[in-house]
Amino acid sequence: xxxxxxxxxxxxxxxxxxxxxxxVYFDNGATTQKPQAVxxxxxxxYANENANVHRGVHFLSGLATDKFEETxxxxxxxxxxxHSPEIIFTKGTTDSINLVANGFRTLLNKGDEVIIxxxxxxxxxxxxxxxxxxxGATLKVIPLLDDxxxxxxxxxxxxxxxxxxxAVSHISNALGTINDIETIIAKSHKIGAQVLxxxxxxxxxxxxxxxxxxxxxxxxxxHKMFGPTGVGVLYGTEESLNALPPYQGGxxxxxxxxxxxxxxxxxxxKFEAGTPNIAGVIAFKAAIDFITDLGVENIAKYEDELLQxxxxxxxxxxxxxxxxxxxxxxxxxxxxxxxLHPYDIGMIVDKLGVAIRTGHHCxxxxxxxxxxxxxxxxxxxxxxxxxxxxxxxxxxxxxKLMLS
Amino acid sequence: xxxxxNIQEELIEDFEMFDDxxxxxxxxxxxxxxxxxxxxxxxxxxxxxxxxxSRVWLHAEKQDGKIIYTxxxxxxxxxxxxxxxxxxxxxxxxxDIISADLGFIDKIGLKEQLxxxxxxxxxxxxxxxxxYALAFSK
Numbered sequence: 022x023x024x025x026x027x028x029x030x031x032x033x034x035x036x037x038x039x040x041x042x043x044x045v046y047f048d049n050g051a052t053t054q055k056p057q058a059v060x061x062x063x064x065x066x067y068a069n070e071n072a073n074v075h076r077g078v079h080f081l082s083g084l085a086t087d088k089f090e091e092t093x094x095x096x097x098x099x100x101x102x103x104h105s106p107e108i109i110f111t112k113g114t115t116d117s118i119n120l121v122a123n124g125f126r127t128l129l130n131k132g133d134e135v136i137i138x139x140x141x142x143x144x145x146x147x148x149x150x151x152x153x154x155x156x157g158a159t160l161k162v163i164p165l166l167d168d169x170x171x172x173x174x175x176x177x178x179x180x181x182x183x184x185x186x187x188a189v190s191h192i193s194n195a196l197g198t199i200n201d202i203e204t205i206i207a208k209s210h211k212i213g214a215q216v217l218x219x220x221x222x223x224x225x226x227x228x229x230x231x232x233x234x235x236x237x238x239x240x241x242x243x244h245k246m247f248g249p250t251g252v253g254v255l256y257g258t259e260e261s262l263n264a265l266p267p268y269q270g271g272x273x274x275x276x277x278x279x280x281x282x283x284x285x286x287x288x289x290x291k292f293e294a295g296t297p298n299i300a301g302v303i304a305f306k307a308a309i310d311f312i313t314d315l316g317v318e319n320i321a322k323y324e325d326e327l328l329q330x331x332x333x334x335x336x337x338x339x340x341x342x343x344x345x346x347x348x349x350x351x352x353x354x355x356x357x358x359x360x361l362h363p364y365d366i367g368m369i370v371d372k373l374g375v376a377i378r379t380g381h382h383c384x385x386x387x388x389x390x391x392x393x394x395x396x397x398x399x400x401x402x403x404x405x406x407x408x409x410x411x412x413x414x415x416x417x418x419x420x421k422l423m424l425s
Numbered sequence: 426x427x428x429x430x431n432i433q434e435e436l437i438e439d440f441e442m443f444d445d446x447x448x449x450x451x452x453x454x455x456x457x458x459x460x461x462x463x464x465x466x467x468x469x470x471x472x473x474x475x476x477x478x479s480r481v482w483l484h485a486e487k488q489d490g491k492i493i494y495t496x497x498x499x500x501x502x503x504x505x506x507x508x509x510x511x512x513x514x515x516x517x518x519x520x521d522i523i524s525a526d527l528g529f530i531d532k533i534g535l536k537e538q539l540x541x542x543x544x545x546x547x548x549x550x551x552x553x554x555x556x557y558a559l560a561f562s563k
C-alpha cells in the first residue's frame with residue numbers, strides 16, 4: 022500500500038512554492054525529486070566519509086570503498102543481475118549507451134546491421150549513427166504505429182543474419198509506451214544479435230529482473246529514480262562486457278601499465294577509468310532503498326491509477342489530442358490542444374505552479390512522424406496525487422481560455 | 426514619428442498598469458494576435474531565429490531609409506514578445522536600431538516573466554534584429 026502523506030513528507034522540495042503557488046511537479050520524466058535520505062547520504066559522505074575508492078590503505082578509503090561497492094551490490098539485487106561486476110557505474114544513461122556504442126565501433130564491420138526504433142530518445146539514436154558511420158555498419162529503424170507502439174511485423178522483417186545489435190528503449194520518454202522488449206530480446210537472440218535496452222524511463226516504474234529478461238545490456242540513470250544526477254548504470258552480462266573493448270583509458274581500469282603494453286583490469290573496473298562520482302554512487306543506494314521499501318509493484322500500480330485518472334480528466338477538455346495511446350503505457354501523458362502551441366500552454370501553467378515539459382522531448386523523429394512541433398508532457402512519479410492532477414487540469418483549462 | 430526611446434517609455438507606462446503576471450501575459454497574447462502577418466514567402470529557414478523553443482521567423486526590408494521588420498511564430502506568447510520588439514525597433518533608421526539601449530525589457534519585467542531558456546530566445550531575437558540593421562547599414 023502507498024502511504025502518500027508519508028512519501029510526500031520525504032521530499033523537502035514538494036513543500037516549496039513556485040510563482041507563489043504550491044509546486045505541482047509533473048516533469049519526472051526529465052528528472053525526479055530527491056528524498057531527504059538521498060540528500061543526507063550525499064552530504065554525509067563529504068562530511069564524514071570522503072576519501073578516494075579502491076586505493077589507499079587508510080581507514081576512510083576502506084570505508085568509502087565499502088559503501089561504494091555496497092551500492093553496486095544493492096543494484097545487483099534490485100535488477101536481479103547474476104554477478105555484481107556486471108554493474109558498471111557511468112555518468113548516466115547517455116554515457117552508458119555511448120560506452121557500448123563506442124565499443125561496437127570495433128566489433129562491427131561493413132555489412133553488419135544495427136536496429137533501433139523510431140521512438141528512441143536522441144541518446145539512443147546518435148551514438149548508433151556515429152558507431153555505424155565509423156564501422157561501416159548500417160542503421161535500420163523499427164517504425165512507429167499511430168498508437169505509439171512499435172511495428173513488430175516490420176521488426177520481424179528487419180531482423181536478419183546481418184543484425185548484430187538491437188537497441189530499443191523499455192519505455193518511450195515522449196509517449197509512455199512500454200515496448201514489448203521480451204519479444205524483441207527473444208527474437209534478436211534467436212538470430213544471434215545482442216540487445217541493449219535503454220531503461221531510463223523504466224527503472225523506478227517497472228520491476229526489473231535481468232536474468233529473466235535476458236538483455237545483454239540495460240542502461241539507466243540514478244536521477245530519474247530519486248537519486249543524484251551524474252550517476253548511471255550500465256548493466257551487461259559478463260560475457261558481453263568482457264567482449265567489449267574498454268571505453269576510456271586511465272587509472273583504475275588497468276591491470277599493468279608499461280610503455281610497451283598495458284593490460285586491462287577485470288570487470289567492473291575495466292570500464293570505470295578515473296575517480297568516479299563517489300558521493301553520487303553512495304547516495305544512489307538511499308534512492309534504491311527508498312524504491313525497494315515502497316515496492317516497485319506498488320509504485321507501478323499507484324502510478325497506473327494516476328495515469329488513468331489524468332488521461333480521463335484531460336480528455337474532458339475540448340480539443341485535446343493524446344499522443345501515445347498504446348495499451349501498455351507507464352506514467353507519461355503527452356498531449357496537444359487543437360490550435361494551441363504546447364509552449365504557450367507550458368508557460369501559463371508554469372505561472373500557476375505546475376511544472377510540465379513542452380517541446381520535442383529529444384525525440385524529433387516522433388514529432389516528425391506525428392507532424393507536430395512538440396507536445397506538452399505530464400510525467401508522473403509516486404509522490405504525485407490526484408489532487409495535483411486536478412490542479413494541473415484547472416491550469417490547462419485556464420491556459421486554454423487565455424490563449425483561445 | 427516616435428523615437429525608439431519614446432516607444433519604450435510608452436510600453437513601460439502600459440506595463441505599469443498591470444497588477445499581475447496574468448494581465449501581462451494577456452497583453453502579450455493580444456499583441457501576438459494583432460501582429461501584422463509576415464509574407465508567407467519570408468517564412469524561410471534562413472529567417473528562423475535559432476535558440477527559441479518555438480519557431481520564430483523574422484524578416485527585414487529597407488524602405489525610405491528605414492528598416493521594416495515583420496515576424497511570425499507558431500507560439501502566440503513568442504509572437505507577443507517579438508511584436509513588442511517590432512513595435513520598438515521597426516520603422517527606425519538602421520543606426521538607431523544598432524545603438525538602441527533596450528532598457529525597457531528590464532523595466533517591464535519581461536525577462537523575469539521568462540525562464541532562462543526563453544530569455545535566451547529573447548536575446549536571440551534582439552541579436553537577429555540588430556544584425557539585420559547592421560547588414561542594411563553597410
